[in-house]
Amino acid sequence: MSVPILEVVDVHAAYGRIEVLRGVDLRVPRGSVMALLGPNGGGKSTLLKVISGQMEVTSGDVHLGGVNVSGAKPAELARLGLCTIPEGRSVFPNLTVEENLLLMSYAGVPAEQVLETAFGYFPRLEQRRDQLAGTMSGGEQQMLAMSRALASDPALLLLDELSMGLAPLIVEELYETVGQIAQSGVSILCIEQFAKTALAVSDYAAVMVGGRVIASGEPDEINESMADVMLGGAA
Amino acid sequence: MTSLLAFTVLGLFTGAAYSIAASGLVLTYATTRVFNIAHGAMGMVMAFTFWDLAYRQGIPTPVALFLVLFVIAPAMGWFVQRVMMRGLGEAPVSVSLVVSVGLFVGLIGLAQQVWPPAARTVQPFFGEASISIFGVVVTAHQLITIGLAAVVAGMLYLLLNRTRIGTAMRASVDNHQLLQLYGGNPERVAALSWAIGASLAALAGILLTPVIGLDYFELTLLVINAYAAAMLGRLKSLPMTFVGAMSLGVLQSYAVAYLPSSGQLAGLRAVVPAIFLMVIIIALPQAQLRIGQVKGLVSVPVPSLRRSLLTAVGAVFLALAVTVGLSDANLLLAGTAATYAIVMLSLVLLTGYGGHLSLSQFTFAGVGAVAYIQLGSANLFGVFMAAVIAALVGALVALPVLRLTGLYLALSTLAFAVVMDKLVFQADFAFSTDGFLEAERLSVLGVVITNDTSYVMLMILAFLAVGITVLAVRRGPVGRILIAMRDSPAACGTLGLDQRWFRVALFGASAGIAGLAGALFASMRGTIAAAEFNVLASLPLLLIAVVCGVTSVTGAAFGGILLMLMPVVSSSNPGLAGLVFAVVGFGAVALGRNPNGLASLGFLAGRKVWGRYGDRLPIWTAEDVPPAQTGPSQTDPPQARPEEVTTR
Structure with missing residues (x-):
């Protein structure tokens, strides 16, 4: 078996004295889509923060493509090919669409190419290129955020609650895009409350409860065995 | 008519200097959310540094100017941001302002210590060289200042709107964590904007020195003028800041010309910027309510009434015991x-x-x-x-x-x-x-x-x-x-x-x-x-x-x-x-x-x-x-x- 794109080994992390991650182990094979499910407060978003470098681990290691990246800064990871789309609207509301896209070139792709890719996937963004991102609808903002994932051709894409506060139709549309990104060979780790939507596009699934990954496997298995957990029964 | 024109030119000159200072203030505030009340004090210290290099050490003026504007001032801005102001953008205003007031007072003290009070003069650039426009004498120094203000305005506009680092400066205010996820470096962006801000403060200070003199306080309180100008643009808009600075300069010049120089209202001329500022503040629209932070301030516990009364009684006895034997001066x-x-x-x-x-x-x-x-x-x-x-x-x-x-x-x-x-x-x-x-x-x-x-x-x-x-x-x-x-x-x-x-x-x-x-x-x-x-x-x-x-x-x-x-x-x-x-x-x-x-x-x-x-x-x-x-x-x-x- 080849080296997994992401390997999390026995990671512990805490907010002050409250330990949130209590020994997380997770492997995302290269080129696959993994859905990270589980009830609120399970530590999913914290794990994403740890992987993206926004939060320090108290112990344990994070390997990206076989390289230990514990302690790296978010900006360094971003330039190495990790693309993180945090929860909420991950755009700069007081910049125009075009300026938002311009900043995406920090990850290493030339600005023209970013614009081309983004406008190719989402023509609506081109119509709004001079509009402030904060004045667009939630779905359009999320398209803009997804453009970064599309344009920067990342090695690993982290998605946190893409669906938050969006209408189901738009969520479906966005997950179609996620599917397209996955087709192009990008490895994806996504957190999602809409378990069904996420499982439909994923190759693997893992369930986090109480700061640990308690189960992982094929989407169907997880869906059957973990339905009650995912609905929050075991929280 | 000629005198009106002459005062307008004078006003445009001071307005241009204000606009340089004010744009530095806006730049630092807009990119880091820390209001640098020591902006004027930084300009003051840099003006003294310029005097020291050019007049005491005898370094040629262009070299001294280059050293101050492009080496010393940016280094100071970078240092202040990195060491003192880091992470203050998220702190309550009462904390970030106290830190910059500390810098304000500290810089005045530093200047007084390094350059003890003495008569110092700085000559205007190109001495008394001047030209005449419509019968009004305009000195080279005034022309240079007005020209530089335009250059600064243009460069800042280009920086903020046409470059990636400038866009990142504006982005870091919106969400600096997201900027990191994009691969940008908010710390570098903040340090850069403070370096530019300090350099602009230095430029304004040096340009104004021949007019208002090398004074610790006059130059430091320049921050009020700059702030008044920047408020017209609500600390965000650079074009409005320039409008504000120019109108303030002209207004101040007219006040000197036409308000009485003696009697009850003599002091009015000195407070034009402060009054200008108050008028703008009154006219501002309602501010949005701030949402609280999770990491609020933890205060010390409040003693009970009984405890505070007992402590007070103890303090009275102690005070009695101590004050009885004191000399009048110590009392x-x-x-x-x-x-x-x-x-x-x-x-x-x-x-x-x-x-x-x-x-x-x-x-x-x-x-x-x-x-x-x-x-x-x-x-x-x-x-x-x-x-x-x-x-x-x-x-x-x-x-x-x-x-x-x-x-x-x-x-x-x-x-x-x-x-x-x-x-x-x-x-x-x-x-x-x-x-x-x-x-x-x-x-x-x-x-x-x-x-x-x-x-x-x-x-x-x-x-x-x-x-x-x-x-x-x-x-x-x-x-x-x-x-x-x-x-x-x-x-x-x-x-x-x-x-x-x-x-x-x-x-x-x-x-x-x-x-x-x-x-x-x-x-x-x-x-x-x-x-x-x-x-x-x-x-x-x-x-x-x-x-x-x-x-x-x-x-x-x-x-x-x-x-x-x-x-x-x-x-x-x-x-x-x-x-x-x-x-x-x-x-x-x-x-x-x-x-x-x-x-x-x-x-x-x-x-x-x-x-x-x-x-x-x-x-x-x-x-x-x-x-x-x-x-x-x-x-x-x-x-x-x-x-x-x-x-x-």
Whole structure:
């Protein structure tokens, strides 16, 4: 078996004295889509923060493509090919669409190419290129955020609650895009409350409860065995 | 007609210099959300550096200019951002402003230490070379300044709108964590904008020096002019900032030309920027409510009534024991410390509990002192009325900023203090132009307290009474509202609290306490000077209050003594006068992040002692001791400290 794109080994992390991650182990094979499910407060978003470098681990290691990246800064990871789309609207509301896209070139792709890719996937963004991102609808903002994932051709894409506060139709549309990104060979780790939507596009699934990954496997298995957990029964 | 044109040119010149300074201010504020009140002070220090290089060291002017603008000033801006201001953008305004006020005071002290007062002149660029346009003589220096302002405007526009790093500067204000996820480096972006800001401050300072002279304070207070200009663009829009700067420059020039140069309104010419600023602030639209932060400020615990009364009694006995043997001069110092401590109590209420900042607390004390003297009734009623008048003035200052947030309130108090300094305190009904007033000693219920020892005791009693009252207010429902409003104005809004009038009342109450201190002080001294109440006295007051702990009465007592000692130390070592300022300023930069200050360290130590030996002390019963999780307790009598120090 080849080296997994992401390997999390026995990671512990805490907010002050409250330990949130209590020994997380997770492997995302290269080129696959993994859905990270589980009830609120399970530590999913914290794990994403740890992987993206926004939060320090108290112990344990994070390997990206076989390289230990514990302690790296978010900006360094971003330039190495990790693309993180945090929860909420991950755009700069007081910049125009075009300026938002311009900043995406920090990850290493030339600005023209970013614009081309983004406008190719989402023509609506081109119509709004001079509009402030904060004045667009939630779905359009999320398209803009997804453009970064599309344009920067990342090695690993982290998605946190893409669906938050969006209408189901738009969520479906966005997950179609996620599917397209996955087709192009990008490895994806996504957190999602809409378990069904996420499982439909994923190759693997893992369930986090109480700061640990308690189960992982094929989407169907997880869906059957973990339905009650995912609905929050075991929280 | 020609004279009008001549004054317009002069106005455009100063306006151009203001616009350079103001755009630096806007740049730093817009990219890091830290308002650099020391912007003018940075320009001042850089102007002195330029003088030092070009005139003392004899380096050719272009080389000196290059060194200051492109090496020294950016290095200073970078250093200030990296070391002092880092991460302050997310902090409450009261914290970030205190740090930059610390820098302000520290830089003045540093400049006075490095370049002791002496006559220094800086020649305008290209000397007296000039051309004539429509019969108006325009000097080369003026032309250069106006030209540079245009260049700065153009470059900043290009930087912010046409480059990736400029876009990242604007993005980092929106969400600096997201910028990191994009692969950008918010720290570098912030340091760059401060480096540019410092360089612009230096340019403005150097351009203005030939006109206003190499003066510590004139150049430092340039920040008010720059701020006034920047407010027209609401600290965001650069084009509006330029419009504001130009109109302010021209307005000021016309004021010099056409307002009377003698009589009651003579001072009006000096306060045009401050008045301009106040008018703009009044015209600003309603600010949005700020949503509270999760990591709110943790305050020191509030002692129970019983505990504060017992401590006060202890303090009285200690004060009695100490003051009996003091010489007259030392007694006056003890009284001064008590005055300062009372003024600091007004900050405990306003800043410590309310989370608002005032840069003019001594001005309110001055209002109280003047009111006490001019009312002519040297009795308790007179003191009370002086406090009421100061409170009304304070409320009046807070009125225009009813709808605005902490930063604007704090900066308008700075403008207010300047107006009072230059206009009101010099009027006939206040200090008049010679700056001194005679005061009568206070009489209590018909008995004039001529004995200094008794009078100082009275002041200490007044301090204790105000302290107990402030603590009582904090424990009650008003105190809860204060803390709630400080921590999350938006949450209070949803509860249906009308914070606006509450804020005005809070400001008034705080000014009233300061006014009370001023009245008592005037009565003690017999002669007071306007200079004791000027704006530059209020800033160290705020800094020392924060360093010592602006959330506790103990901190106020401690701060009163320290502030009293400051001039004592600098008059016994005149060579170190600037250094004292610098130490206080940079001390506040270091400690300003924790408003609980040194006093909280004392509480922590006291708590440890209590934990070990507490059960052997029979004074306090068990229910007086706060439970462990609420934090440290006060074991040593806090108010006892004023007298301890004066004996040394």
